[in-house]
Amino acid sequence: MAYTRKDVSTLTAAEKRRFVKALLEIKRRGEYDEFVRMHIEYYVADGEGELRTAHMTPSFLPWHRQFLLDLERALRKVDPSVSVPYWDWTKDRTKSSAPWTRDLLGGDGRRSDRQVTTGPFAYKEGNWTLKEGVTDGEFLTRDLGRARDPMALPTKSELEWALKDPLYDVSPWDSTVTRGFRNKLEGWGTGRGSAAWRNHNRVHRWVGGVMVGGASVNDPVFWLHHAFVDLCWSRWQRRHREHRYLPAKPPGPGSDQRGRIVARHQKLPPWDVTPDELEDHGRIYRYA
Template sequence: MAYTRKDVSTLTASEKRRFVNALLTLKRRGEYDEFVRLHIEHYVADGENGLRTAHMAPSFLPWHRQFLLELERALQRVDPSVTVPYWDWTRDRGVTSVPWTTDLLGGNGRRSDRQVTTGPFAYAEGNWRLNENVTDVRFLTRDLGRARDPIRLPTKSDVEWALQDPVYDVWPWDSTVGKGFRNKLEGWGAGRGSVSWRNHNRVHRWVGGAMVGGASVNDPVFWLHHAFVDLLWSRWQRRHRAHRYLPAGPPARDDPQRGRVVARHQPLRPWDVTPNQLEDHERFYRYG
């Protein structure tokens, strides 16, 4: 039976508490750090050799759909009532609004070192040490809105720009493509700095701190952000029912992307599941 992922702004006090407690339990058991490690291992740039699955590739969306499902299943082994809520960053845009409350994710980092000092994931609480990281920092950091070089969260029109594109992705299937829904939502653009970050990428930069880079899973907001990204994919699917995940088949033998991207019926490492099997999420969950 399918369960419902809720808008984080609609969660009751009990639902917030259960979600936080389940995350802290996974952290205490060491299971949460496995998710951080997995994302670091699959955060591969265009310029590196080998298969790209999590980012800068067509499989960005199904890979994170499966990643969310794996986390959700782990949470539900702790508390069967828990689901991952989504954060609609086109609407809840303030640095003190949901989800940045003391009863949920805590607030912004302090000015001196960007350390988060409020909420259940604050280092001083003793429950959230960063064990898997790309730096030596062991406490959760945030820089909401980037105080020194401000940027804004994506807007509804930014999202609509992506949703309007009927084609899922285009060759060369990487961060350089200017067409296709996948990269318009993932958000790799031309130029340098903030002008080049769109939608998904811009949100990571707006949160800042731990959310920038391969170890972004260290901030629990990662899951709420990607649940909304997944919801946007489902909206695109409903709007463009005749269009599906691309590429449908592997690139040709002489194509430089051969062996670097996942086709519709190929498995998404590290799981034995294909994009084709993940296109219909309603057998698992729906969005409320």
């Protein structure tokens, strides 16, 4: 039977407690840090000349769908009632709204070093020491809205700009494409400031701290953000039913993307699953 992912702003006090408790338990067991390590490993930029599965690539969406499912399965082994809520950043747009409350993810980082000092994931609580990352920092950091160089979260119209594109993705299937739903949602743009970071990417930048870069999984908001990104993919699928994941077939000989991206029926490392098999989540979970 499919379970439900809810809007984080609608969670009851009990649902918040259970979600936080399950996260803290898989962190205590060391399982959570495996997710951080995995995301760092698969955060491959398109300029590196390697296979890209997680970012700057068509498989951005199915890769993170499977990643979310793995995290959710770990949480549900602790508490079968738990699912990952989603944060609709086009609606809950302030530093005091959900999910930035003391009973859920805690708030902004303090001015001096951006350390999060409120909520269950604050370093002082002793339950959320960072053990995997691109720096040696041990505490969770945030810079909500970027105080020194303010940035706004994406708007409904900016998200709609991505959702209305009927093409899933286009050649050369990387961070430079200007057409296709995938990169309009993932958000690699050009220029400076907000224009360079759209939708998904701008949210990472707006949160700041450890959410910027490959170790972004260290902030639990990563999962709420990606649950909403996944919901956006579901909405796009319903709107454009005749369109599917692209490319359908691997790039041909002579293409500089050959062997660097995953086509619809190819396995999606590190799992034994294809993008094709991940397009329909209806039997596993639904969105409220």
